Amino acid sequence: MNSAAIAEVSAAFPWFFPAVAFLVGACIGSFLNVVIYRLPAGQSIVHPGSHCACGAPIAWHDNIPILSWFILRGRARCCGRPYSFRYAFVEALTATLFLLCWLFFPPAKAVCVMLFLSALIAATFIDLDHLIIPDVxxxxxxxxxxxxxxxxxxxxxxxxxxxxxxxxxxxxxxxxxxxxxxxxxxxxxxxxxxxxxxxxxxxxxxxxxxxxxxxxxxxxxxxxxxxxxxxxxxxxxxxxxxxxxxxxxxxxxxxxxxxxxxxxxxxxxxxxxxxxxxxxxxxxxxxxxxxxxxxxxxxxxxxx
Structure with missing residues (x-):
């Protein structure tokens, strides 16, 4: 989509692209949670899919960014064990930063800054957990x-x-x-x-x-x-x-x-x-x- 088309859609539906940026940010935040947990442990960030600490896979409807933690009240549906509010916080933080990027910058620069901020978030929480910053x-x-x-x-x-x-x-x-x-x-x-x-x-x-x-x-x-x-x-x-x-x-x-x-x-x-x-x-x-x-x-x- 070129800049003219983006401007036309924004003029007709001013809420559309900010909403998309927020939702994409929430999804990226969910992925960052996986990176933060698995990368320092030397595990694949792609396979297997999201699963509970007990080993049970997490159903898609229990893995909705931000909302699932509140719907489940911070407890896994499969075994009832609690899990940290930080998962929802990382998702909400990433979503908010993506929204700000879209509001503050032109589209191409916004995407670059989104990538940058995503890396900062992952590096921050890995450093907090393990006192290391992976070379990536x-x-x-x-x-x-x-x-x-x-x-x-x-x-x-x-x-x-x-x-x-x-x-x-x-x-x-x-x-x-x-x-x-x-x-x-x-x-x-x-x-x-x-x-x-x-x-x-x-x-x-x-x-x-x-x-x-x-x-x-x-x-x-x-x-x-x-x-x-x-x-x-x-x-x-x-x-x-x-x-x-x-x-x-x-x-x-x-x-x-x-x-x-x-x-x-x-x-x-x-x-x-x-x-x-x-x-x-x-x-x-x-x-x-x-x-x-x-x-x-x-x-x-x-x-x-």
């Missing part, structure tokens, strides 16, 4: 970002000139973001390791920051790094205060481990995953802060 969501996502930038120059705001010129400019912007994003995190990790005399950041975070830069450009990579640090600080402090006041871990506390890799109670001096913080900041930049950050950097450039 770091190296693979970085390569995809560069390729899509050449194919869809509007991903980096280049459009209106000859396609080949816009394509080259967007591709260069993606490469700059990849190199600067990963380079900044790498240098910070190395300096912190020297000062703290222990590993301060995993190499997966370095690659993941580069992947974010490939989609967001170097300005987005810088924003993700420092914005992620702010998100992580707030998250950690809130979880720590909750633990002190309630006497038990916060339900949104990040997983923690000692430098030796052993589980540890929440506190200062333990390792927490930085990937989710980078992902949250990267998503915020692309959806809400891209123009404001560009203006800020332009003003700084004029002062210098």
């Amino acid at each position: 969501f770091s190296l693979g996502l970085g390569v995809l970002g560069v390729i899509l930038s050449f194919v869809v120059p509007s991903l980096h705001g280049h459009e209106g000139n000859l396609f080949i010129i816009d394509s080259m400019r967007a591709g260069v912007a993606a490469l700059q973001g990849l190199l600067i994003g990963s380079g900044l995190v790498l240098w910070i990790a190395l300096v912190a390791e020297v000062l703290l005399k222990k590993e301060a950041m995993g190499f997966g975070d370095v690659k993941f920051a580069g992947a974010i830069g490939a989609f967001c450009g170097w300005q987005g990579a810088v924003f993700a790094l420092f914005g992620g640090a702010m998100v992580g600080t707030v998250w950690f402090v809130v979880a720590l205060v909750w633990q002190k006041l309630a006497g038990r871990p916060s339900p949104v506390a990040p997983p923690t481990e000692t430098p030796e890799g052993e589980p540890a109670p929440l506190g200062f001096g333990v390792h927490v995953p930085f990937g989710p913080m980078l992902a949250i900041a990267g998503a915020l930049y692309l959806l809400f802060f891209q123009r404001a950050v560009a203006v800020w950097f332009a003003q700084v450039g004029e002062l210098l």
Whole structure:
């Protein structure tokens, strides 16, 4: 469907494409739940089909994104065992982000950002569960970002000139973001390791920051790094205060481990995953802060 046809349908039925984006996002979110659970375990994300922890296959009418968890009240129909609300949350989150993409961006860029945000969601929850970011969501996502930038120059705001010129400019912007994003995190990790005399950041975070830069450009990579640090600080402090006041871990506390890799109670001096913080900041930049950050950097450039 070309842009003229999309505009015609949107004019006649303004709710149609936003509704489609939301429903597709919910379905993709359901698939992301499978990826989050199976990929770290080395299982196929395609076969077998969705099944309960007891081994029974899940019927299609019990696998409706978002709704099924509420209809079944969070319990499997086959055996009655409870299952996490996070399944419905991931589906609703993905659906909402897909809707925002469609509302904020032209169709081609919207699809690219949808792919990017889907990868961020999967990487976030895998990192929260296992303190790892699989290479498919770091190296693979970085390569995809560069390729899509050449194919869809509007991903980096280049459009209106000859396609080949816009394509080259967007591709260069993606490469700059990849190199600067990963380079900044790498240098910070190395300096912190020297000062703290222990590993301060995993190499997966370095690659993941580069992947974010490939989609967001170097300005987005810088924003993700420092914005992620702010998100992580707030998250950690809130979880720590909750633990002190309630006497038990916060339900949104990040997983923690000692430098030796052993589980540890929440506190200062333990390792927490930085990937989710980078992902949250990267998503915020692309959806809400891209123009404001560009203006800020332009003003700084004029002062210098």
